[in-house]
Amino acid sequence: MIKLENVTKSYFLGDEEVKAVRDVNLEIKSKEFLGILGSSGSGKSTLMHIIGLLEQPTSGKILLEGNDISKLDDTELSKIRNRTVGFVFQSFNLINRFTVLENVLLPTKYVKGRLDYDPVAKAEDLLSRFGIYERRNFFPNKISGGQQQRVAIARALIMEPKIILADEPTGNLDSKTGDEIIDILKNLNKEFGVTVILVTHEHDIALKTKRQIYIKDGRVVEKYL
Amino acid sequence: MKTQNGYVHLAKSAFEDFKRNKVRTALTSLGIMIGVLSVVLLIALGLGLKNYIESQFESMGANLIMILPGSGFTGEGGAGFGGAGTVGGVSFDERDVNSLKRVSEIDYVVPIFMKGTAVEGGGEKKYGYVMGTNEDGFKLMNVKPEAGELFTKSDIQASSKVGVLGNTMATDLFGSVDDAVGKTIRFEDLRFKVVGVGEKKGDQETDNAVFIPYKTTFGSLNPDKSFWSIYLGVKSDDMVTIAKTKAEEMLLKRYKADDFAVTEQSELLETINQIFSIINSVLVAIGSISLLVGGIGIMNIMYATVTERTKEVGIRRAVGATKSDILKQFLTESVLLSMFGGVLGLVLATIIVMIVRIFFPASINIFAVVITLVISSGIGIFFGVFPARRAANLPPIEAIRYE
Numbered sequence: 001m002i003k004l005e006n007v008t009k010s011y012f013l014g015d016e017e018v019k020a021v022r023d024v025n026l027e028i029k030s031k032e033f034l035g036i037l038g039s040s041g042s043g044k045s046t047l048m049h050i051i052g053l054l055e056q057p058t059s060g061k062i063l064l065e066g067n068d069i070s071k072l073d074d075t076e077l078s079k080i081r082n083r084t085v086g087f088v089f090q091s092f093n094l095i096n097r098f099t100v101l102e103n104v105l106l107p108t109k110y111v112k113g114r115l116d117y118d119p120v121a122k123a124e125d126l127l128s129r130f131g132i133y134e135r136r137n138f139f140p141n142k143i144s145g146g147q148q149q150r151v152a153i154a155r156a157l158i159m160e161p162k163i164i165l166a167d168e169p170t171g172n173l174d175s176k177t178g179d180e181i182i183d184i185l186k187n188l189n190k191e192f193g194v195t196v197i198l199v200t201h202e203h204d205i206a207l208k209t210k211r212q213i214y215i216k217d218g219r220v221v222e223k224y225l
Numbered sequence: 226m227k228t229q230n231g232y233v234h235l236a237k238s239a240f241e242d243f244k245r246n247k248v249r250t251a252l253t254s255l256g257i258m259i260g261v262l263s264v265v266l267l268i269a270l271g272l273g274l275k276n277y278i279e280s281q282f283e284s285m286g287a288n289l290i291m292i293l294p295g296s297g298f299t300g301e302g303g304a305g306f307g308g309a310g311t312v313g314g315v316s317f318d319e320r321d322v323n324s325l326k327r328v329s330e331i332d333y334v335v336p337i338f339m340k341g342t343a344v345e346g347g348g349e350k351k352y353g354y355v356m357g358t359n360e361d362g363f364k365l366m367n368v369k370p371e372a373g374e375l376f377t378k379s380d381i382q383a384s385s386k387v388g389v390l391g392n393t394m395a396t397d398l399f400g401s402v403d404d405a406v407g408k409t410i411r412f413e414d415l416r417f418k419v420v421g422v423g424e425k426k427g428d429q430e431t432d433n434a435v436f437i438p439y440k441t442t443f444g445s446l447n448p449d450k451s452f453w454s455i456y457l458g459v460k461s462d463d464m465v466t467i468a469k470t471k472a473e474e475m476l477l478k479r480y481k482a483d484d485f486a487v488t489e490q491s492e493l494l495e496t497i498n499q500i501f502s503i504i505n506s507v508l509v510a511i512g513s514i515s516l517l518v519g520g521i522g523i524m525n526i527m528y529a530t531v532t533e534r535t536k537e538v539g540i541r542r543a544v545g546a547t548k549s550d551i552l553k554q555f556l557t558e559s560v561l562l563s564m565f566g567g568v569l570g571l572v573l574a575t576i577i578v579m580i581v582r583i584f585f586p587a588s589i590n591i592f593a594v595v596i597t598l599v600i601s602s603g604i605g606i607f608f609g610v611f612p613a614r615r616a617a618n619l620p621p622i623e624a625i626r627y628e
Contacts (some may be wrong), residue, residue: 093625095537
């Protein structure tokens, strides 16, 4: 489904070139549940952003379902992001001036073309699935962290994406709530066949995924040390 | 299934933000409001003044030539209406009137003598203008009798002590126009019988006048037997230029070229229009400064808004907003903010103009309304585009990490 070929991403800090991701080759198959494990500063977030089309690699190719998307312009990438990828972040990243329901609907505002379902009905369905339908008219800062993360997952799912990218989704939650979130992601993968990529620095959380890769100094390494 | 209209979402998002920052929104719009208010008011007053003066001239009829002492309207020491207040030049007399009457293109010749004085009558005293003229003077000034009748040629020949009152003068002295007819008025130790009252004209000078036969002024009122000005009614439009040349030739036999000015009504209107368009442009330019300041206020607030919402921009970009979606979002906000101020300013200006109209014929036209909306949305776009572009060009990752 997604294939990275010799992907490198480098930044300049002053005159010094910093390679956040070095020469990564990676294939993620459809319906996978993949854990990307790495310590902080290992380059795992940059790799996730590249997979999620939020950043473009300095060199190398990204193939999405066989098509090279590393040379597409910003508008095209935004469209693909809208339709294909759903993000779940550590800090939830909900917009506090919008209600829960409005937050879930946000991606549907940027659809170029038509949706073949009613977005509001779909959003309400997702919210009831995650047990927060009653909170739909609340503002995000009035609900708990676990509930906020469920809203974020509902937002990630509203466009029926092929991939969910979760960047440390349990980082701001207690372990019990964190486990619930991981269970939700696991179910999405199992029941609906959504490809889930979970980025984390916690070994035991990564172990809940079906396959793990380890990142160190921007490279994919065989063993996590 | 169609998704919710993007523009509805944009406007809704903007209004949410306005609601959350009521004071900031109000203050920002206030800048534009004041700008629009001052521009629209100045245009309205300028137009009103222009229309007022034009209508004054139009009520005197077309095909008109004015002969004024001095260099008239076109040069220095320009004269006012009717010649009152003229400095320098010559005074015309009956000989000029008679010689001008011999020009075949001229239909009628109206001499004007004018003097401001206190008029007594009906136990009241009122300040007004005594205007010595002939029977054609009523034609010239478009005065028709509302009560009684106008004085005639024979009144002039006989130097009768009869007067026709302006409408306001009659009602102020005698209570009503009908009561004025037949009564006696007094000014400058002279007694006159009121034979008629003119219809209301809407201009101070005519409505507060006492019209008397010009020959009657020859005496204590007008010992020199002179006139401030002479008006010529030309038989038809195409004869105006010839009549003007002939009148000039006629007067040059007696006076030097610098001592009098012969002006066509259209020339005069043109000069007035020129003056007013300059005054108007200057006023609008001054008003525009406040619009500019208002625009800068909007730009300032929009920059603050972009910074405040950097994270939101990142989130929107992550869920699929393109750069142009973000650009549109912030532009919508600045345009709405600006138009809000513009409409408010327009409403306020309309109210003020409606009040001013009681005293003065100011007017707001559809042109001003359209211009206001176009200009205020233009300001919104112009001053909003820089902050909006900054937002659109934020790198999504950096934006989403912004705290």
